Amino acid sequence: MSKKPVMTTSAGAPIPDNQNSITAGARGPVLLQDYQLIEKLAHQNRERIPERVVHAKGWGAHGTLTITNPDISKYTKAAAFKPGAKTDMIARFSTVAGELGAADAERDVRGFALKFYTSEGNWDLVGNNTPVFFVRDPLKFPDFIHTQKRHPKSNLRSATAMWDFWSLSPESLHQVTILMSDRGCPVAPMFMNGYGSHTYSFWNAKGERHWVKFHFKTMQGHKFFTNAESEREIGRTRETYQEALFGAIEAGDFPKWKVQMQLMPEKDAEKTSYNPFDLTKVWPHKEYPPIDAGVMELNRNPDNYFAEIEQVAFSPSNIVPGISWSPDKMLQARIFSYADAHRYRLGTHYESLPVNMPKCPVHHYHKDGQMNAYGGIRTGNPDVFYEPNSFNGPVEDKTAIEPPLGISGDAARYNHRDGNDDYVQVRALFNLFDAGQKQRLFNNVADAMGPNLPKEILERQLGHFDKVHPDYAKGVRAALAAKSATKVAAE
Ligand code: NDP
16 A cells, blocks of 8 residues: 555644544643644635625636637637637636525526636636626626525515616616526536627737627537426435536536627717627627537536636626627626625635636736735746836736727716617517427516515516517416415415
8 A cells, every 4th residue: 555645734734533532631621722624624614615696606617618609719819719719718607596505497587607727817707607697787787696595584585676676777677588598597508508698899910800709609509497397306405517517528418508709890880789798688680690619518527526616716807808888887897896706705815715726827917915925926036026116026018908999979877778778678578489398488577576576666668578479468367366366275
């Protein structure tokens, strides 16, 4: 047998006995000087870090992005999109509302967060499995999330809060309809699409900008649970997604997504009938057909879930030369709030953690602070700790300056509901559903509303469904009536 390494304290001193604490006599009590015991208990007390306020429960893996379409490099100078480029990446999927121990197979939007370790820095795309979102203005985001989480008094999820907020925020109809449709409860991460959701921009070496939407189309096909199936599944195991994703990758059955993008010339944004920076809208495929860019494959499980999935930190602030943001208000707010969440829950230097560390040289001047574990200021020279300096410290790279983002208009709190149709794209989606899909949509809405929704809220929401399509409202009414009849019959 090979020689085993000696177990040590975290300070490296050998541990003579890991079975028996130090006591005064054979019958105790323990002595305060048993530092080994104290260290062990103290570490256990600190094993948890704050869970994410949203997207707490997650599953993820490492993989690669391979670019197969040489035309994409016409639109962006990003190295990750050069013809044939292959970039290491990590993905984390998640539910939004459930806590860290929530069951995987619950009806909810799924997070679809990607970090690409490009040769020019980390590029993060923090999307969902839906192309749109419930709100278009970040001022509404914390209120919206409060309605998805627990009621302050009952500590239960509240259908009243959810439908009250949604019915007072008709821009949510599009996402609500997707959530209540088949795609609202995928069987596992590999059976769902991912969307960058926001509008981003590409810029090329000539300084030309295109607006871009990213799409990740499952190559495993869509699979979903009905509500009855998900109830059964949750009874079987709370860990459906972890079992499926981890198991597939261990078995060498690597999930893949076709990477596509819609591209819009910069000036088109002034003439589309919808606001192309509104997160509650898609760009119709007929107007901006998706173009194939390459393939994303997940092919390596993390060695340590906590280190690589719980501590992976995605942020829309992470862009690279050739890729940038857009005026999307929600995106602008997330640029701040994601990085801020990581500084809070992981620590100031969270990007020094191995899973977050770029795989290209890093030279920054941020000094000291929490988690300054890997050298802090990364300039490669102890005398170089400020900028500008005379000691050959890292300097700016003017080639990374993006073309100016044209902005016009007076600063005000604009009401984006004015002149903004919240029904037409929902109708286009509703019309895509066949009879079976529509019936499941009606049932899922009725289940989510439950038997005790106040009448005023119910009628307000039905009014929105009616504006999408009279069949939508009628179908939900019928599903509610059928459920209440079944309940009465059972009593
Ligand atoms: P198209 O008919 O050209 O687009 C249809 C797209 O709708 C499909 O490509 C598919 O997106 C998506 N879709 C099809 N069936 C379902 C379903 N059961 N549940 C959810 N999505 C489905 O028309 P439009 O581009 O005008 O889109 C029509 C509606 O489809 C939109 O209003 C929107 O609600 C929805 N949609 C549109 C997307 C877009 O980017 N244009 C993306 C996703 C949904 P995919 O190929 O991404 O699977």
